[in-house]
Amino acid sequence: MEDILRPIYQERASQLNTLGILLVEKKQRTSQTTDSFDVILLVIVKEAEQPVYTKLYSYDEKKAAMHVITIEQLQQWLLLGTNRKIFEWLHDSKILFDRNEYIANLKTELQEFPFNGRKIKMGLEFAKLIRRYVDGKALFEHKQYLDAYNHVVHSLHHLARLAIIENGLHPELTVWQQVKQIEPEIYKLYVELVNSEETLEQRLELLFLASEFLIYSRTKIGSAHLLEVLSTKKYWMFSEIMSEDELRPYSVDMAVLLEYLIEKHLLEIVNLETKGQGVFHRCYRVSEKLS
Known part of the structure; x- marks a missing residue:
């Protein structure tokens, strides 16, 4: 051949x-x-x-x-x-x-998968995870259960890939086979979501509760790359973040990720005056607790 x-x-x-x-x-x-x-x-x-x-x-x-x-x-x-x-x-x-x-x-x-390369890939997977999780939860609250289910499946997939990268491995096509060995807790969540005999609403409700902790426990390592870049300046306007070369791969997931990190007290808002009275530029900075 x-x-x-x-x-x-x-x-x-x-x-x-x-x-x-x-x-x-x-x-x-x-x-x-x-x-x-x-x-x-x-x-x-x-x-x-x-x-x-x-x-x-x-x-x-x-x-x-x-x-x-x-x-x-x-x-x-x-x-x-x-x-x-x-x-x-x-x-x-x-x-x-x-x-x-x-x-x-x-x-x-x-x-060898150098740690810096892993940190960037974990950041990108974490951003996708948060996007899917937040959108899925919003759909669930509006009782759009089938659409919420689709987002939750994707969010679990990103959580699985994040766990694999965290363990120093590259996610393969058979992600769930990898996760079963590395992070059985995430694998179990996925199986319960797909195979449970509970109603779809009940399955989603239980999964949001269970996955919230798993996501939160990985927030610091998942956001490490982004916070490291943002810590190089006192504060950033959103347009500056989006145009920063090292952060461009985050693209459409960036806004949701920033708001999630504010909610978890890893980022803070800085309001800068504009020409309009009572209107401010919304800027971001790494929380003083972390700096």
Whole structure:
């Protein structure tokens, strides 16, 4: 298989823009790791007109996909977790070409999972968790139980991913299998939500009560990255927070997260006068108890 595809990837390896080429083979007939393809060729480049470029091939009644991705896109996937399969591809792949040990170093970094990288990923998962939890609770209070259920399932998923990262591991596609071993309490909550014979309203009510403590117990570690950045200034306007490079990945979840941290006394409001009488700019600062 590798011999058949060699002319294709050797052409890419000869280009100075290419940093590494990986080969991922389908292990089982029913496996979806390779998106139903028999082989994935992952080509990592310094830069390109498109962040992701894909070509498909057929050979010997089999099919292959070649994904050419930029470093920037790869780092975004690794940080935000928006392409869950990329971790499996990097972990299970065979290195076909590696310029200046870029791929080897990347694999080592993923395996060691440095604490700073974990802190950022925990912050992003925590922000998504709070968004889903707050929205789900609001829907529950308005008796929109099916929509509330959808948000609660997602919030538990983010809580599970947060727990996995906290334990120094990368969340895999089989998140609940991981959580069952690492944090059985969260796994039990999920099972009770899905399998309980109670009414949906009763299940949701019990889950909100139980998950509130689990979320609160992770608030400090989940907000550590955000608070660390915000502590570099006396106070921040919301527009400044949203335009800060290191905080941009929080995007649409930021406003809800800030209000939650105020409620938990980790952030404080600073009101600055405007030209309008009695109207103030709403700014944020890290609580003096923490500074």
